[in-house]
Amino acid sequence: MNQSTNRFLDLVSKRNAGEPEFLQAVTEVAESLIPYIASQPRYKNSKILERIAEPERVVIFRVAWLDDKGEVQVNRGFRVQMNSAIGPYKGGLRFHPTVTLSVLKFLAFEQVFKNSLTGLPMGGGKGGSDFDPKGKSENEIMKFCQSFMTELYRHVGDDVDIPAGDIGVGKREIGYLFGQYKRITGTFNGVLTGKAFEWGGSLIRPEATGYGLVYFVEEMLKDREETLVGKKVLISGSGNVAQFAAEKCINHGAKVLTMSDSEGFIYDPLGIDLEKLEFIKELKNERRGRIKAYADHFGCEYHAGEKPWKIKCDIALPNATQNELALADAEMLINNGCYCVAEGANMPCTPEAVAAFNNARVLYAPGKAANAGGVAVSGLEMSQNSLRYSWGREKVDHKLKAIMTDIHHICVKYGKDEQGHINYEKGANVGGFVKVAEAMLSQGVV
């Protein structure tokens, strides 16, 4: 790490003490950006990176609600409005007991670069709550969402800040949040994305993050003149991103061997086919059960309390949560011949794991590039809402594919080294930064 990087990170560490995830995300970006910024005095003198690392605004609020027993429950709600240089704040809401300010600041920070990479006019934000949806009744989920929106509504708007889903927030929660927003404001607009199609959602938005991830992987493989056909793929997670990444992998001829949840993973050496995937979708989206039920039903291996990275594969897609793939996991993957890792989740690989992938010349794509398909189609949902119109599946899917291909080009443009190796991490950081930096320069010191 050079001196300027150290100085910058010292400053950020002091200002954000006790926020490890945020510091991890800023450090990862600073390490590839600062050498680039050194060659661009305009950015350096205007302290663009220092400003990008400071949220424009953070809202923290109490969310009180009554559970089914009539007891008062109190949670904490957040919205981090990180950067609005290129458009209104945009990014998901996460409901999970591990949510802290640090987690949401890291996610909002990543979102700024990711949204810029999509080429669409969206700034970066993220929000959520430490509310745990696990084991809650429908009524409790609705009550919580209504209470959450009763404060959030004054900070968001279709030209101001447009939240969407993330862990623990899907179509159901977006529905309850929207209902309360509409009731309070009396307006029907595109304030949230990830809505159901029947009332303003975009086709392909549910599929977009997983499909986009696989389109990105296919671009990475093209450089080796390879396709997904016959490739062995490990997937972690079994939520929205994991389900649709698995679906697209299967449809494009790959063999998906694993899926997981926070309690363990299943290993199906025959491959999860579309029929078995339907079982997982129903299990997770309707019955809200544990992944172990798949192993019980289909008679395959279940590894309690473990992650899938010890299984031999060609491609690994971490699609669950941050820091779920550490150095020892990366070493196992590399030793077992895995040569492509693309992040469907946000920051699932630790910095040590990323360094190991880069040293071993594994094709490694960071989430801000590889999982940008979700927010990209959210951007397309915003366009359709503004037009008061809905596009067909094929049109949206075509646009998603084109956006993922463009992001791949950007990564190559800024990330290819003299030996021809593509450092996707550097490419995504620099490529995402330039557009935001130019906008900030144009808009003066704010």
Ligand SMILES: NC(=O)C1=CN([C@@H]2O[C@H](COP(=O)(O)OP(=O)(O)OC[C@H]3O[C@@H](n4cnc5c(N)ncnc54)[C@H](O)[C@@H]3O)[C@@H](O)[C@H]2O)C=CC1
């Ligand atoms: N939904 C979207 O459009 C986008 C999601 N992402 C990221 O993808 C990841 C997954 O999000 P979704 O699929 O939307 O959420 P989801 O709520 O549908 O699924 C989350 C999955 O992660 C697993 N999980 C959660 N905590 C875990 C833990 N501590 N250990 C192991 N597994 C754990 C859950 O069991 C579940 O399978 C997150 O990192 C999210 O930020 C990124 C871009 C867009």
Ligand SMILES: O=C(O)CCC(=O)C(=O)O
């Ligand atoms: O669609 C959106 O706005 C949210 C996507 C998101 O939260 C993410 O990209 O991590």
